[in-house]
Each structure stands twice: as structure tokens, then as C-alpha cells.
Amino acid sequence: MAYEHILVEIxxxxxxxxxxxxxxxxxxxPDLIHELTSALADLDADESVRAVVLTGGQKVFAAGADIxxxxxxxxxxxxxxxxTGRWAPLAGFSKPLIAAVNGYALGGGCEVALMCDMIVAGExxxxxxxxxxxxxxxxxxxxxRWPRSAGKYAAMEVMLTGAPVTAQRACELGIxxxxxxxxxxxxxxxxxxxxxxxxxxxxxxxxxxxxxxxFEAPLAEGLASERKSFYFLFATEDxxxxxxxxxxxxxxxxxxx
Amino acid sequence: MATEVEVHVxxxxxxxxxxxxxxxxxxxxxxxxxxRQQLAEAIKQAERDEAMRVVVLTGSGRAxxxxxxxxxxxxxxxxxxxxxxxxxxRNEYMPMLTRLRTMSKPVIAAMxxxxxxxxxxxxxxxxxxxxxxxxxxxxxxxxxxxxxDGGVSWLLPRLAGTGIAYEMFFTGKPLSxxxxxxxxxxxxxxxxxxxxxxxxxxxxxxAAQPRGALAGAKRAVTHALESTFxxxxxxxxxxxxxxxxxxxxxxxxxxxxxxxxxKK
Numbered sequence: 001m002a003y004e005h006i007l008v009e010i011x012x013x014x015x016x017x018x019x020x021x022x023x024x025x026x027x028x029x030p031d032l033i034h035e036l037t038s039a040l041a042d043l044d045a046d047e048s049v050r051a052v053v054l055t056g057g058q059k060v061f062a063a064g065a066d067i068x069x070x071x072x073x074x075x076x077x078x079x080x081x082x083x084t085g086r087w088a089p090l091a092g093f094s095k096p097l098i099a100a101v102n103g104y105a106l107g108g109g110c111e112v113a114l115m116c117d118m119i120v121a122g123e124x125x126x127x128x129x130x131x132x133x134x135x136x137x138x139x140x141x142x143x144x145r146w147p148r149s150a151g152k153y154a155a156m157e158v159m160l161t162g163a164p165v166t167a168q169r170a171c172e173l174g175i176x177x178x179x180x181x182x183x184x185x186x187x188x189x190x191x192x193x194x195x196x197x198x199x200x201x202x203x204x205x206x207x208x209x210x211x212x213x214x215f216e217a218p219l220a221e222g223l224a225s226e227r228k229s230f231y232f233l234f235a236t237e238d239x240x241x242x243x244x245x246x247x248x249x250x251x252x253x254x255x256x257x
Numbered sequence: 258m259a260t261e262v263e264v265h266v267x268x269x270x271x272x273x274x275x276x277x278x279x280x281x282x283x284x285x286x287x288x289x290x291x292x293r294q295q296l297a298e299a300i301k302q303a304e305r306d307e308a309m310r311v312v313v314l315t316g317s318g319r320a321x322x323x324x325x326x327x328x329x330x331x332x333x334x335x336x337x338x339x340x341x342x343x344x345x346x347r348n349e350y351m352p353m354l355t356r357l358r359t360m361s362k363p364v365i366a367a368m369x370x371x372x373x374x375x376x377x378x379x380x381x382x383x384x385x386x387x388x389x390x391x392x393x394x395x396x397x398x399x400x401x402x403x404x405x406d407g408g409v410s411w412l413l414p415r416l417a418g419t420g421i422a423y424e425m426f427f428t429g430k431p432l433s434x435x436x437x438x439x440x441x442x443x444x445x446x447x448x449x450x451x452x453x454x455x456x457x458x459x460x461x462x463x464a465a466q467p468r469g470a471l472a473g474a475k476r477a478v479t480h481a482l483e484s485t486f487x488x489x490x491x492x493x494x495x496x497x498x499x500x501x502x503x504x505x506x507x508x509x510x511x512x513x514x515x516x517x518x519x520k521k
Contacts, residue, residue: 184495
């Protein structure tokens with residue numbers, strides 16, 4: 001499928017999705033969101049793809065939504081369009097998703113990065129939720145995902161002042177895995193994706209699901225769910241292969257079965 | 258009638274060298290509101306302008322920079338309240354000093370004379386200092402009942418050690434160019450009549466060096482000063498991968514093997 005606002009590059013077993021509206025700093029328009037979520041649906045269904053990198057390219061990740069498009073809309077317009085609700089397929093993506101962030105990840109851009117499973121940031125990356133300056137608040141999960149990872153106080157500062165934080169600070173706050181030289185961000189994220197793509201995909205999927213469950217469920221429920229997934233994995237061919245390969249001191253070959 | 262704006266900061270670019278000169282010799286290059294505004298512009302330009310491969314910061318006349326224009330402060334031009342003092346530091350000096358320290362090209366302080374207060378901060382935020390024997394560094398804050406500012410609480414302990422830094426902050430006495438040189442705070446001491454030439458020679462050499470390799474050195478040090486040894490090693494390794502893929506490296510290796518000078 002041909003896209004206008006994004007680029008999709010499949011190098012099995014990984015794929016890279018690049019937000020591609022550089023003239024408007026990758027502003028997240030409804031069309032872009034639509035393309036991105038349908039591309040991710042395809043990649044989720046494609047068994048040859050085992051991990052995905054999401055990036056905005058070398059200069060900018062995404063500097064938020066299209067303000068020009070929103071300025072004069074009514075609450076009812078916004079509700080019926082439900083632009084922020086349309087991100088659900090991204091948050092629900094079942095395979096490991098790694099954000100490679102250079103430059104600004106602001107507003108919706110930051111929220112999209114936070115929906116990913118890991119974040120690799122270039123040294124010049126900036127993360128922030130400047131919505132408050134426009135008389136609104138983050139609408140795609142920012143107020144919920146920031147405190148879950150960075151804690152209440154850092155999250156409040158980011159939401160209430162609207163001031164972005166540096167890559168280094170974001171790393172200290174726990175929302176960035178690694179700060180790297182900007183020209184290497186995408187390369188390093190792809191390497192990480194390839195490393196993960198070698199793992200048994202069903203285990204990766206269960207691991208992702210279990211970690212995300214920690215943000216949703218009480219501990220007892222999370223533990224019960226983890227235990228079920230743990231036992232379930234003993235029904236897979238990959239578990240047999242993984243354990244026998246370990247005993248035979250060779251590298252396991254995993255099929256996602 | 259158009260009023261002529263005083264030029265407190267002079268900027269020129271020649272052969273890849275961007276020269277930023279404080280231009281208030283009658284005030285020992287003291288920094289007032291207009292100076293701050295012009296200096297901020299000059300430093301921003303230096304960071305962006307690709308034609309400037311090396312930046313030199315210097316003063317005119319007898320001083321490098323005698324610090325904040327206290328007369329102007331007392332007369333209340335924009336610094337009436339204590340909060341104003343803090344705001345000038347946060348909103349004006351912070352971005353300037355941060356840019357000097359982190360811009361991805363070498364920045365040399367040509368210390369033609371004393372560097373006092375915020376003037377010392379500017380000298381110390383540069384990558385390399387070349388100074389005349391008559392110049393000195395002075396943290397004069399205590400003499401007027403102030404604590405250190407302009408990044409010296411971070412810079413001086415790293416450059417000179419905490420003992421020397423505290424002595425300067427506590428006594429308000431100058432660190433002579435000779436002592437600063439002995440401590441490694443000043444890279445080279447050069448007689449006043451040869452300062453310009455010596456600085457131009459060094460700046461010329463650096464302007465001819467591979468740009469990405471020098472930028473890499475600054476990025477690595479900037480990152481390392483905020484990270485652990487392991488993080489620094491990892492960051493360096495990625496930077497080196499990027500640099501190893503550059504035409505600069507290809508040319509450098511070819512030239513080395515052919516025993517010729519690398520084309521810049």
C-alpha cells in the first residue's frame with residue numbers, strides 16, 4: 001500500500017515506519033494517524049516482521065498535532081472526530097515497538113513515543129507536553145503515561161509548565177532507554193529491534209503484554225495473568241527449541257509456533 | 258532621526274575563524290544590557306554559521322572583560338530587583354554560556370587582559386584559553402557580597418580543583434595568568450604583542466582540521482561530563498561508528514597510507 005505521510009520499510013525480520021511530513025515537523029494530522037495505524041495493523045499481521053522501529057527521521061520526531069486544523073473546532077467536532085482515540089491501534093500493537101527520537105517529541109509526538117515499548121533518543125532530542133500553553137491538556141495518554149514512568153512530580157512539572165526536557169533528563173526520569181549521537185539514533189534502534197527479533201516471538205509478545213498489564217491491573221491480577229502466560233508458553237514449539245538449544249549449547253531457531 | 262546603536266560586540270569571519278570581540282574598551286569591556294543582547298546574537302550566529310569552523314572570543318583594549326556593568330546595575334537599567342539579577346542569569350547568560358560550551362566547534366578565549374566575574378565565566382566556558390602574562394582571572398563576587406554565578410561553581414572546580422576554586426570564591430583575590438597556566442586553566446601564555454598572531458595560528462590550524470572529528474570530541478566531552486564511565490564509553494563507540502563512516506575518515510586513512518597530508 002502506498003502512503004503519503006509515512007514511509008514503511010520492511011527489512012525482515014524488522015520494519016521501520018518513518019513519519020514523513022518534514023515541512024510541518026511531522027505534525028500529526030488525521031490522515032497521518034490513519035496511515036500510521038493501518039500500516040501498523042499490516043505489520044502486526046505480517047509474520048515475517050518481529051519488531052518495529054517508529055521514527056520521525058534525522059531532524060524531528062513529531063512536534064504535535066496540527067494546531068491550524070484544530071484552532072476553531074468545537075468540543076463536539078473534536079469528540080465526533082475523536083482524533084486522540086484513534087491512537088488505540090498503536091498502543092495495542094502486539095509486537096515490540098521501539099521509538100527512535102531525534103529533535104522534538106512534543107505534545108502528541110511525545111505521547112506517541114510514550115506509547116512505544118522502548119525509546120532511543122538522540123542527544124538533541126526534547127520531550128514535552130506544551131498543550132497547556134494553548135489552553136488544553138494532552139489528549140493521547142500524556143497525563144497517564146508520564147506519571148506511570150517518570151512519577152507524579154516530574155509529570156506535573158512537564159504538564160503544568162509546558163517546558164520540554166532534554167534527552168539526558170528524560171533518560172534520568174526513566175522515559176528514555178539510551179541517549180546516543182543523533183546521526184546514530186535510527187541505526188541503534190534498528191539494531192535493538194534486530195536483537196529482539198531474534199527472540200522467540202510468542203515469548204516477546206507475552207512479555208510485552210505482561211509488562212503493560214502492570215500499568216492496568218492490581219498486582220494479584222497481574223501476577224495471575226503472568227503465571228498463565230508463563231504456563232501457556234510451555235505449549236509452544238519455541239519453548240522446547242529454546243530449552244533444548246540451551247542444553248545442547250547451540251543457538252535456538254524460533255518460528256513463532 | 259535614526260539613532261545609531263552602539264556596537265558593544267564586534268563579529269567578523271575570516272578564513273573559517275569567527276572572531277567575537279567585546280568592544281567597550283573605555284569600560285574594560287563591562288557587560289551591560291545592550292552588550293548582553295549583542296553577545297547573545299553573536300554567540301547564536303557562531304553556533305549556526307557553518308563558515309565559522311572555529312570561534313575566538315576576545316576583548317578590546319586592556320581587559321578581556323571586567324564583568325557585569327555594575328554602574329548600570331546600580332542605576333537600575335533592567336536589574337532593579339534581586340529577581341531581575343536571577344532572571345538575567347537564567348534567561349540571558351545561561352543560554353550564552355551553554356552555547357559556548359556545547360556548540361560543536363572549538364571555541365578559544367584570547368585573554369588579552371583580566372577576566373573578571375561574568376567575564377571569567379566567559380573565558381572559562383571556552384574550550385581553550387590563551388592569555389597574556391598580565392591577564393588574570395578574578396571571581397570578584399564576594400567583594401560586593403555576592404556568591405559565584407555564571408557557571409563558575411561548575412567550571413572552576415573541574416578546571417582548577419575545588420581547593421583553588423574555593424580560595425578564589427572566598428578571598429575574591431585574582432588567579433594570575435602564571436598560576437592559572439601552571440594549573441592548566443590557561444593553555445598558553447603569550448606576550449601581548451604576539452597574542453593575536455598566536456591565537457590566529459592555532460585557530461587556523463583547528464579550522465583546517467576535519468570538522469566532524471572536532472565536533473565529535475566536543476559532543477563526547479559534553480556527554481561524558483554528565484554521565485558514568487560506562488555511558489561515556491558507549492556514547493563514544495557510537496560516535497566513532499558515525500565518524501568511521503565519514504568521508505573525513507576515508508580521506509584521513511588514504512592520506513596516512515599514501516604518506517601525504519589529508520585534504521580538508
